[in-house]
Amino acid sequence: MDFFNVVSVEEGRRMMLEVFKDYRFDLEEISIFEGTDRVLAEDIIAKENVPGFNRSTVDGYAVKSSDTHGASESIPSFLTLLGEVRMGEKADIKISNGEAVYVPTGGMIPEGADAVIMIEYAEKLDDSTLMVYRPVSVGENVTLKGDDIKSDEKAIVRGKKLSPQDIGVLAALGVSKLKVFKKPRFFIISTGDEIIDIDEEMTIGKVRDINSYTLYSLITKQGGQVTGRAIVKDNFELLRDCVEKALDISDIVIISGGSSVGTRDYTSKVINSFNGKGVFIHGVSIKPGKPTIIGEGKGKAIFGLPGHPVSSMIIFKVFVEYFIKKKLGMNESIKKTTAIIDFNFPSSPGKETYQMVNIVEREGKTYAVPAFGKSGMITLLSKSDGYIVLKPHEEGISKGEIREVYFL
Amino acid sequence: MDFFNVVSVEEGRRMMLEVFKDYRFDLEEISIFEGTDRVLAEDIIAKENVPGFNRSTVDGYAVKSSDTHGASESIPSFLTLLGEVRMGEKADIKISNGEAVYVPTGGMIPEGADAVIMIEYAEKLDDSTLMVYRPVSVGENVTLKGDDIKSDEKAIVRGKKLSPQDIGVLAALGVSKLKVFKKPRFFIISTGDEIIDIDEEMTIGKVRDINSYTLYSLITKQGGQVTGRAIVKDNFELLRDCVEKALDISDIVIISGGSSVGTRDYTSKVINSFNGKGVFIHGVSIKPGKPTIIGEGKGKAIFGLPGHPVSSMIIFKVFVEYFIKKKLGMNESIKKTTAIIDFNFPSSPGKETYQMVNIVEREGKTYAVPAFGKSGMITLLSKSDGYIVLKPHEEGISKGEIREVYFL
Numbered sequence: 001m002d003f004f005n006v007v008s009v010e011e012g013r014r015m016m017l018e019v020f021k022d023y024r025f026d027l028e029e030i031s032i033f034e035g036t037d038r039v040l041a042e043d044i045i046a047k048e049n050v051p052g053f054n055r056s057t058v059d060g061y062a063v064k065s066s067d068t069h070g071a072s073e074s075i076p077s078f079l080t081l082l083g084e085v086r087m088g089e090k091a092d093i094k095i096s097n098g099e100a101v102y103v104p105t106g107g108m109i110p111e112g113a114d115a116v117i118m119i120e121y122a123e124k125l126d127d128s129t130l131m132v133y134r135p136v137s138v139g140e141n142v143t144l145k146g147d148d149i150k151s152d153e154k155a156i157v158r159g160k161k162l163s164p165q166d167i168g169v170l171a172a173l174g175v176s177k178l179k180v181f182k183k184p185r186f187f188i189i190s191t192g193d194e195i196i197d198i199d200e201e202m203t204i205g206k207v208r209d210i211n212s213y214t215l216y217s218l219i220t221k222q223g224g225q226v227t228g229r230a231i232v233k234d235n236f237e238l239l240r241d242c243v244e245k246a247l248d249i250s251d252i253v254i255i256s257g258g259s260s261v262g263t264r265d266y267t268s269k270v271i272n273s274f275n276g277k278g279v280f281i282h283g284v285s286i287k288p289g290k291p292t293i294i295g296e297g298k299g300k301a302i303f304g305l306p307g308h309p310v311s312s313m314i315i316f317k318v319f320v321e322y323f324i325k326k327k328l329g330m331n332e333s334i335k336k337t338t339a340i341i342d343f344n345f346p347s348s349p350g351k352e353t354y355q356m357v358n359i360v361e362r363e364g365k366t367y368a369v370p371a372f373g374k375s376g377m378i379t380l381l382s383k384s385d386g387y388i389v390l391k392p393h394e395e396g397i398s399k400g401e402i403r404e405v406y407f408l
Numbered sequence: 409m410d411f412f413n414v415v416s417v418e419e420g421r422r423m424m425l426e427v428f429k430d431y432r433f434d435l436e437e438i439s440i441f442e443g444t445d446r447v448l449a450e451d452i453i454a455k456e457n458v459p460g461f462n463r464s465t466v467d468g469y470a471v472k473s474s475d476t477h478g479a480s481e482s483i484p485s486f487l488t489l490l491g492e493v494r495m496g497e498k499a500d501i502k503i504s505n506g507e508a509v510y511v512p513t514g515g516m517i518p519e520g521a522d523a524v525i526m527i528e529y530a531e532k533l534d535d536s537t538l539m540v541y542r543p544v545s546v547g548e549n550v551t552l553k554g555d556d557i558k559s560d561e562k563a564i565v566r567g568k569k570l571s572p573q574d575i576g577v578l579a580a581l582g583v584s585k586l587k588v589f590k591k592p593r594f595f596i597i598s599t600g601d602e603i604i605d606i607d608e609e610m611t612i613g614k615v616r617d618i619n620s621y622t623l624y625s626l627i628t629k630q631g632g633q634v635t636g637r638a639i640v641k642d643n644f645e646l647l648r649d650c651v652e653k654a655l656d657i658s659d660i661v662i663i664s665g666g667s668s669v670g671t672r673d674y675t676s677k678v679i680n681s682f683n684g685k686g687v688f689i690h691g692v693s694i695k696p697g698k699p700t701i702i703g704e705g706k707g708k709a710i711f712g713l714p715g716h717p718v719s720s721m722i723i724f725k726v727f728v729e730y731f732i733k734k735k736l737g738m739n740e741s742i743k744k745t746t747a748i749i750d751f752n753f754p755s756s757p758g759k760e761t762y763q764m765v766n767i768v769e770r771e772g773k774t775y776a777v778p779a780f781g782k783s784g785m786i787t788l789l790s791k792s793d794g795y796i797v798l799k800p801h802e803e804g805i806s807k808g809e810i811r812e813v814y815f816l
Binding site: 033036048089148162165166167172175192211213214216221307337366377380381 | 441443458459498499515563570576577582600602603615620621624717744785
């Protein structure tokens with residue numbers, strides 16, 4: 001076996017991006033209805049102004065604002081009412097000094113007008129005479145053409161994971177087809193002689209496969225797709241066959257380690273057997289998750305994650321999610337909050353340390369309380385709201401300190 | 409038109425739950441692979457212990473801890489090595505005083521043993537003799553049967569929106585089929601003479617339908633499904649026909665109002681035309697979103713949302729999401745953070761006020777800066793990270809105050 005130095009999280013991430021610097025995820029064109037949470041692969045340049053014309057934001061009368069100067073309850077301005085603009089139609093009336101036109105909310109402001117006076121502050125004397133009781137200033141109650149989005153403006157940038165709000169922007173611009181990154185394809189392999197699948201009969205000595213289900217869920221939730229999964233015994237040939245098939249139908253292969261040392265050795269040997277760069281990270285100074293393996297085979301990324309559910313989920317977030325986000329140029333912000341740490345938490349010198357926590361509200365303050373437990377426990381994970389991170393140089397956290405909590 | 413008092417958000421929510429107190433969402437059985445983000449409709453009671461046997465958490469030797477008392481580098485304990493437990497197999501050896509058995513990480517602890525000493529602190533003299541250099545205490549390096557989940561324990565409660573971690577718990581328990589709530593079915597109608605659809609040619613006076621796309625995205629993202637959408641002109645008969653069809657194929661009908669007063673009147677009249685309870689909320693003391701309408705027709709909920717994108721999204725969150733969550737018995741926590749408010753924000757007396765904000769980090773502190781703009785603007789929404797809420801009795805927010813920000 002090769003000798004590897006344990007690398008830091010930062011160093012590991014850098015190496016990973018370097019090895020896969022030429023790897024590209026495919027693109028596809030989809031309908032806007034499938035766009036939610038997909039990652040945009042092109043900048044969206046507005047081809048229209050939004051709105052496309054000057055609109056009224058109230059029900060009222062379009063006027064030249066100068067005609068209303070000095071208007072009051074006691075001394076109203078008198079204007080000639082020319083008619084009305086109908087909703088959804090072009091205003092083909094032109095306003096001159098001393099004239100007004102009724103415009104509904106969202107209706108078009110006629111040429112010549114520069115403001116709208118709300119109906120509450122005006123009164124029709126007869127069909128052609130309007131009294132105005134208040135002055136309006138230039139632009140009042142008007143949304144100008146292009147106020148929301150200007151034609152030729154970059155409305156959404158490549159790499160954006162599309163939110164419902166972004167979908168709204170696309171709709172406003174008439175963009176019904178989008179170029180997005182194809183969902184990254186994952187193949188998940190669980191290894192270990194003790195692992196049985198969900199529908200198998202439980203016998204003493206066996207444990208059910210947890211990680212491939214947790215990872216399956218995490219991958220689909222984060223916008224990836226799972227092209228296959230398998231449970232493989234601790235056997236070089238069986239594992240190699242499975243990984244070889246997996247590499248052909250996926251972008252990323254995840255091998256979730258059985259918990260024994262033997263399994264880890266097989267994983268490395270298999271990754272090294274594809275005449276590529278093989279394993280280039282074997283051990284990371286992170287807690288939990290030290291026995292992480294990252295390698296390359298047939299041009300694809302292969303991650304060997306620890307067997308414990310908590311560790312495998314953390315390594316997935318720290319390395320796999322990071323990899324996808326960087327390769328797709330995503331600029332998604334990570335959801336987090338700040339909380340008062342409600343326990344003394346020792347550091348593990350030289351290691352980046354992740355601790356699962358629950359967020360608890362007490363007397364109007366937000367506390368992070370530890371979700372302690374053995375790292376193999378799945379219930380520990382399911383009861384956590386998020387995690388805190390201690391950088392390698394930090395000396396630990398004292399009770400009462402305020403820290404960032406990242407949501408799971 | 410009937411006369412309605414504007415109701416508070418709390419009162420409106422109470423009325424809504426009262427009117428629909430007998431409404432039930434259907435259930436369905438799905439595979440665990442489709443379970444992510446679905447809402448559980450049954451309690452999950454563990455039928456197995458997890459783990460199903462006492463397991464070692466390290467590679468080491470299973471021993472009686474009392475045999476190691478006083479062991480040290482200089483005075484090791486000598487134990488008789490009986491052999492090894494193989495991964496995934498039942499340990500059929502029994503340990504008596506003075507005996508030890510090798511157990512890999514995750515392997516079964518044999519009967520008689522109560523602790524495991526790590527391989528680092530022991531040394532084999534020959535095939536049957538082990539020297540132990542450290543004492544271990546009872547239970548050290550052992551996960552007991554049922555430590556993670558006990559048989560008959562309630563592992564996940566009804567109403568839980570399933571996270572990847574929950575999926576892991578289900579996998580651990582061998583639960584491959586789940587009873588969940590069917591995805592609530594929505595029909596979205598956009599009304600207004602000025603509204604055109606995404607692929608229609610833009611002409612002066614028209615605006616593209618934004619809300620039905622934003623709502624479509626929001627609904628699918630939150631776990632609902634959209635069974636249909638339509639754009640309808642400001643016409644009683646057309647709107648009534650559309651709502652009637654919509655009620656037949658959905659649980660909830662959303663009418664996103666054109667912005668004119670006329671449209672709002674049609675909406676009320678249509679909802680009242682189904683010989684049900686009709687409109688029971690017509691106006692809410694909320695800003696933005698006052699002209700919200702909530703009614704009942706053919707036993708289903710009908711929401712009339714304001715036409716402005718920001719308002720319609722807020723009302724969707726405040727009423728529609730709330731309705732679904734209550735009816736499904738969901739106990740999902742809302743993702744939020746705390747931030748220093750970086751602006752003076754006046755209250756609207758008697759109204760619950762929602763303000764979109766961006767979250768900005770400066771010198772290690774988290775600030776909420778306002779995303780001000782006219783409420784019709786979709787870009788305003790797409791640039792916001794979340795929102796703050798001012799309760800009706802509050803006097804406004806002063807710059808520098810710390811408040812909760814809810815993520816969008």
